[in-house]
Amino acid sequence: MFKRISLAAVTFAFSATTSLAATNITWWHGMAGRNGEVINEVAQKFNESQSACALTPVSKGTYEEALASGIAAFRSGEQPNILQVFDAGAATIINAKGAVIPAEDLITKAGYSFDRNAFIDGVRYFYADSEGKFVGMPFNSSAPIMYINDEALKKAGVEAPKTWEDFEAVAPKLKEAGYIPLVQSQLTWQFTENFFSRNNIQFATNNNGYDSVADTELKVTDPNLQMMFEKLKAWKDEGYFAFYGAGWNDNQKVFEEGKAALWIGSSGSFGGLTKTAQMPFSATFLPYWGSIEGAGTNSFIGGAALFAMSGKSDEENKCVADFFQFLTSPEIQYFYHKSTGYVAITKAAYELAQKDGYYKEKPVAEVGIKQLLLPAGEWSKGYRLGFYPQIREIMEREYGRIFSGETTVKDAFETIEKEGNELLARFAKTAG
Amino acid sequence: MTGSSGDRRDKAGAKRVQFSSPFLPYLFLAPQLAIIFIFFYWPSAQAIQSSFYLEDPFGFGSTFVGMSNYADVLRSNEYLGIARFTAIFTVLVTFFALSIGLLLAVKADGVIRGNSGYKTLLIWVYAIAPPVAGLIGMMFFDQHIGPIVKLAAWFGLDIKVGLDYFDTAFAMIVVSVWKQIPYNFIFFLSGLQGIPVSVREAAALDCRSGTRRFWTVVLPLLAPTAFFLLIINVTYALFDTFGVIDVMVKDKAANNPITLVYKVYMDGFRGNDLGGSSAQSVILMVVVFVLTIFQFRFIERRVHYN
Numbered sequence: 001m002f003k004r005i006s007l008a009a010v011t012f013a014f015s016a017t018t019s020l021a022a023t024n025i026t027w028w029h030g031m032a033g034r035n036g037e038v039i040n041e042v043a044q045k046f047n048e049s050q051s052a053c054a055l056t057p058v059s060k061g062t063y064e065e066a067l068a069s070g071i072a073a074f075r076s077g078e079q080p081n082i083l084q085v086f087d088a089g090a091a092t093i094i095n096a097k098g099a100v101i102p103a104e105d106l107i108t109k110a111g112y113s114f115d116r117n118a119f120i121d122g123v124r125y126f127y128a129d130s131e132g133k134f135v136g137m138p139f140n141s142s143a144p145i146m147y148i149n150d151e152a153l154k155k156a157g158v159e160a161p162k163t164w165e166d167f168e169a170v171a172p173k174l175k176e177a178g179y180i181p182l183v184q185s186q187l188t189w190q191f192t193e194n195f196f197s198r199n200n201i202q203f204a205t206n207n208n209g210y211d212s213v214a215d216t217e218l219k220v221t222d223p224n225l226q227m228m229f230e231k232l233k234a235w236k237d238e239g240y241f242a243f244y245g246a247g248w249n250d251n252q253k254v255f256e257e258g259k260a261a262l263w264i265g266s267s268g269s270f271g272g273l274t275k276t277a278q279m280p281f282s283a284t285f286l287p288y289w290g291s292i293e294g295a296g297t298n299s300f301i302g303g304a305a306l307f308a309m310s311g312k313s314d315e316e317n318k319c320v321a322d323f324f325q326f327l328t329s330p331e332i333q334y335f336y337h338k339s340t341g342y343v344a345i346t347k348a349a350y351e352l353a354q355k356d357g358y359y360k361e362k363p364v365a366e367v368g369i370k371q372l373l374l375p376a377g378e379w380s381k382g383y384r385l386g387f388y389p390q391i392r393e394i395m396e397r398e399y400g401r402i403f404s405g406e407t408t409v410k411d412a413f414e415t416i417e418k419e420g421n422e423l424l425a426r427f428a429k430t431a432g
Numbered sequence: 433m434t435g436s437s438g439d440r441r442d443k444a445g446a447k448r449v450q451f452s453s454p455f456l457p458y459l460f461l462a463p464q465l466a467i468i469f470i471f472f473y474w475p476s477a478q479a480i481q482s483s484f485y486l487e488d489p490f491g492f493g494s495t496f497v498g499m500s501n502y503a504d505v506l507r508s509n510e511y512l513g514i515a516r517f518t519a520i521f522t523v524l525v526t527f528f529a530l531s532i533g534l535l536l537a538v539k540a541d542g543v544i545r546g547n548s549g550y551k552t553l554l555i556w557v558y559a560i561a562p563p564v565a566g567l568i569g570m571m572f573f574d575q576h577i578g579p580i581v582k583l584a585a586w587f588g589l590d591i592k593v594g595l596d597y598f599d600t601a602f603a604m605i606v607v608s609v610w611k612q613i614p615y616n617f618i619f620f621l622s623g624l625q626g627i628p629v630s631v632r633e634a635a636a637l638d639c640r641s642g643t644r645r646f647w648t649v650v651l652p653l654l655a656p657t658a659f660f661l662l663i664i665n666v667t668y669a670l671f672d673t674f675g676v677i678d679v680m681v682k683d684k685a686a687n688n689p690i691t692l693v694y695k696v697y698m699d700g701f702r703g704n705d706l707g708g709s710s711a712q713s714v715i716l717m718v719v720v721f722v723l724t725i726f727q728f729r730f731i732e733r734r735v736h737y738n
Contacts, residue, residue, distance in 0.1 A: 062683065068701045075491045092704050096490040244575055245595035246686035253576055390703035393685060397510075400687025404596065419510070426504070426705065429495060430488045 022054045023315045025323070028073075029057060029084040030066030030304070034271070035140070038339045045335075046326050053319035063089070063304060064389065070309070074099060079309040081320050084139065086304040087189075090127055091386045093307055094135050095213055095431040100307045101317065102129070103137040103324060110321030118328075122298045122372030123345045125381035127305040130210045136305030137324045140342040142268035143299050143368040144190040146287060150280045152179045152261035160262075160282075163290040164231065167262075171240035174261040182241045184264035185251045187399045188392045189302055190286065191264075192220070193383060195228055198288045199295040200377030204424075209384040213428045216385065218420045220395075221413045224292055229409045233402055243403045246396045266302060267368025271341035283367040285374075297377030303342060334358075343368045386427025391420045476717065483710035494707075501711035511695070511712075518670070518691040521605060525669040528609045530661060533616025534654075538646070540617075541624045557614040562675030569607030570679055573599075593680065600688040604680055608673045616661055623657035624650070655735040663727055670720065692716050 031039055036059050043057045060066035063086035070083040071092075083100075085093050093100060107114045116124060116132060122143065127136030148160050156177035161167040167182065174181040184190050196203040201224055203209075206216040235241035242260070244250040255263035258279040264286060265273070273281065288295040306327075308320045326332060333349030336342060338358065344350045350369055353359065359366040385391060398412040407415075451457055483501055487494035505511050560568075572580045573593040581591045593603045627650060635649040651658075671693050681688045685698065693716060700709030 064683070064702045068704070071489045071704065089704075092489055096488055096492060098492060099490040243595070245592070245688075246684040247594055247682045250575055250594060387703055387705060390699065390705065393698065393703075394510075396684055396686035398687075400595065404687065406687075419508075422504075423705075426486065426708070429497070430486045430705075430707075 022052055023319045024054050024056065025081040025316050025319045027055060027057045027082040027084070027306070027323075028060045028066055028070055028080040030060055030063035030086065031084070031140070032059060032061070035340050038336065041339070042327070042332065042336065045332065046323055049326060050322065053322055055319070055323055067092070074309065074311075077311065079311060081309060081312055081316055082323070083307050083309055084304050085136065085307055087126065087302050088388045088392055090136065090305070091209065091213075091384045091388055091427070094127070094129070094384065095386060095427075098310060100135065101310050102133055102135045103127075103306070103308060104134040106308050106317055106321045107324055110318050110325075112321065112325050118346050118348060120343070120345060120347060120350065120369065120372050121376055122374075122380075123301050123343075126301050130207065136307045137327070138301065138303075138345045139306045139327070140268065140303040140336075140340065141301040141345050141372075142266045142303045142342055143301060143371045144186075144194050144264055144286050145267050145283050145367045145371060146285065147255060147263045147265055147269075147273065147364075148282045148284060149179070149255065149258060149261045149263075150282055151258065152177060152279075155179075156261070160284050161287055162285070164228075164287050165290045167287060168231075168240075171235065171238075175239055177261075179261040180239075180242045180254060180259055182235065182262045182264075183244070183251045183254050183260045185248045185266075185269075187246075188395045191228060191232070192225070192395060194286060194299045195225055196222075196383075197299045197377075197380040198286055198297060199224060199292045200297045200379050201225070201292070202379050203383050204385060208379065208382065209386075209424075210382075213386055213424075213431050216424050216428070218385075218391070218417050218424070220417050220420070221410075224289070226409050226413055228289075229399070229402060229412070233409065236403055246400065267365075267371075268303065268340065268342045270362075270364055270368075271339070281364070283364040285367065285371045294377060296374070297380040298374035299371055300380060300382040301343075301372065337365070341365065343372060385424065386431060387423040390423055391416075394419050394423075479710045479713050479717070481710075482706055483714045484707075486707045489704040489706065497707065501707045502715070505708060505711050505715065514690060514692055514695050517601070517689045521601070521608075521673075521689070521691055522666060522669040524605050525608045525612070525673070526662065526665040528605070529612035529616055529665055529668075530658070532609065533613045533661075534620050534658075536613065536617050537620035537624055538650075540621060554614050555618050558611075558618070560611065562611065562672060563679050565607055565611040566676035566679030569603060569610070569676065573603040594682070594688060597687055597689055600680065604673070604677060604689065607676050607680070608669065611676065612665060612668055616665065619657055619661055620654065623654045627653050652736065656737050659727075659732055659735045662731070663724070666723065666727075667720070670716075692719075 027043065029036075029039055039057050039059075043055045046055050047053075058080070060069045063084075066083065067085055067089045070079065070085070073079045083093075104114050104116075114134070116134065119138065123138045123141050125132065127138055128134050146160070152174060153160060156170070156173040156179070158170040158173050159166075161170055171181040193203065195201075201222055202219055204216055204218050206212050206214075209216045232241055236243060242254065244254065252263065252265060252269070254260045255265075256273070256276045256278060258277075270283075286299060306324070308317065308324075312320075328346055330346065330348040330352040333344045333346055334352045334356070337344040337349065337353060344353060394416055398407065398416050401407040402409055402412050482494075484496060484498060485494040486497050486501070570593070572578050573591065575581065575592060575594065578591075578593075581593075584591045591599045591602075593600050631649065631653070635645050639645050639648070670691065673691065674693055674697070677690055677694050681690060683702075685694070690698070692712065696709050696712045696716065699705045699712065703709075
């Protein structure tokens with residue numbers, strides 16, 4: 001008996017060593033908690049699906065930390081095969097020519113066909129170059145959507161607003177019913193970047209920064225954007241809108257507790273919200289302004305993409321291509337969509353989820369994809385701006401000052417434009 | 433104390449003869465020197481070098497820009513505002529951490545004289561890592577659940593940490609001071625206990641006012657300890673409060689106050705602006721250098737070591 005067990009152990013050890021002969025690739029990511037666990041499950045599924053490649057995912061903390069570690073590792077020649085980079089860091093990695101192999105090149109070189117049109121519209125452009133070639137492989141994608149406290153709307157006897165004009169009409173009733181009518185969790189993403197896409201307004205020169213880094217300038221003094229913040233300030237003073245600072249959860253908490261009627265969050269918040277919300281909720285699109293001509297276009301994605309780093313052997317690159325191919329398969333996309341709340345990035349995966357009846361059961365999970373699938377406008381495809389995490393920081397600071405009454409909307413946007421343009425000019429020098 | 437140190441000097445003198453080879457002492461020093469070189473001089477030199485360049489984050493190319501990184505930083509109103517806050521923050525944290533630590537030590541001196549159990553218990557508080565301290569502080573000041581916020585609300589105060597500049601600054605200072613008091617307390621207490629009983633008795637015979645005795649006899653004798661703690665506390669406020677700040681602003685400074693060292697981190701590690709961040713860290717290095725020289729030249733003169 002004992003002999004048989006030890007024999008089995010030896011065989012097992014042997015098979016383990018043979019699997020070590022497979023090409024090892026590493027994947028650095030910035031996901032923690034439940035989403036980090038899902039990544040491990042995805043990697044495990046990939047490793048079980050074939051024997052040539054062995055993928056090891058490594059959590060590097062937050063998105064920012066993952067990017068910083070990836071850069072430091074690249075400088076010392078120890079870079080991982082795959083690095084996850086978030087939306088605001090896209091310009092940093094895409095403009096570093098030679099740091100990454102464009103995902104599309106990698107996949108076609110490995111002998112797969114690559115169809116850009118297989119991806120959902122709002123996803124297709126964001127991590128691509130100006131010709132539309134995929135540089136990064138979109139991975140976890142989300143859209144800012146509006147969550148609705150069903151009880152609050154019922155009590156106030158109103159419908160969920162589609163436009164901001166609608167909101168102005170229902171806000172007094174929601175307030176009267178004892179609720180904070182509106183809260184949000186990230187002004188830069190939801191009320192700036194996606195304000196430009198949802199209302200189809202130009203965000204920056206040079207085709208929102210896609211065409212060139214040289215002389216790219218922000219256009220945040222746009223009168224419509226200023227109007228949005230004038231309104232937000234007025235709504236705040238009236239008690240129609242509440243602001244709890246730049247921290248995401250400080251604002252989400254008010255909605256979870258059922259104190260707020262409407263909350264602008266991420267479609268990727270859905271999974272967590274089903275556990276934390278203390279009342280029934282639903283969701284709808286991020287509102288736009290009916291008064292702005294051509295508004296109501298789709299929003300582009302948030303979240304992050306996977307980048308294949310250069311300086312690796314052909315076998316390893318082949319494995320990365322295999323993994324990207326695996327990742328975009330409808331089954332894996334559907335699995336990821338269901339486990340996390342992030343949207344499915346391909347049309348096939350979306351159809352699979354529809355066919356499976358997932359959205360009949362969880363209609364909120366479909367809102368983000370539907371918003372990304374809305375008709376695109378000229379300016380709704382995305383943006384590519386260098387030193388963008390710092391520009392976001394400037395925006396957060398000035399927005400805070402608007403709401404505390406330390407500055408006016410006009411002055412705030414002039415400051416953002418001036419300091420932001422200085423950063424863009426610095427970035428053009430570093431990337432040039 | 434004086435007698436024993438004299439003995440030691442004699443022994444050291446005797447030992448000096450034993451180094452027959454002139455290289456041997458250097459060999460013994462080598463590991464320490466190597467560590468200082470690798471972890472201090474080399475990175476410092478690199479920081480100075482990269483502060484003159486604009487470099488793409490991945491290291492593909494860099495452009496020499498001379499002093500323009502420094503000019504950009506020093507011209508920026510935001511940076512000057514952060515520098516102003518850092519100065520105020522450092523002064524307040526150092527002052528309150530030292531004075532409260534001293535007050536507690538003086539009060540405790542009479543009570544727990546010689547009780548090492550207390551010392552151990554009290555120094556445990558210092559062992560809390562700054563991020564943990566920040567987290568605890570954040571919970572006390574949380575907008576939704578913080579007990580301090582609820583307490584303040586009874587008095588009609590609306591504390592909004594993370595939203596209001598002054599409220600956040602207040603919370604940061606309170607948590608940073610709270611974190612540093614035990615450390616100062618232990619040192620002051622040891623200092624107080626090092627004052628010979630005979631000196632205290634003689635002073636008590638000469639002067640009946642306890643307060644005056646404290647200012648004229650006890651405090652001058654504590655001066656070496658206080659000077660050491662001053663330097664440690666200034667360094668603490670400038671650098672070690674990083675963790676507290678990081679937890680309080682949650683990676684998004686927005687309209688909240690931050691200190692210079694946090695700005696270096698934000699621009700370098702989050703913003704990937706290596707040149708600008710290096711220039712800032714060189715400026716910080718110079719500031720600390722000047723501050724240390726100032727402390728040793730002007731304050732240490734008034735300190736009497738026996």
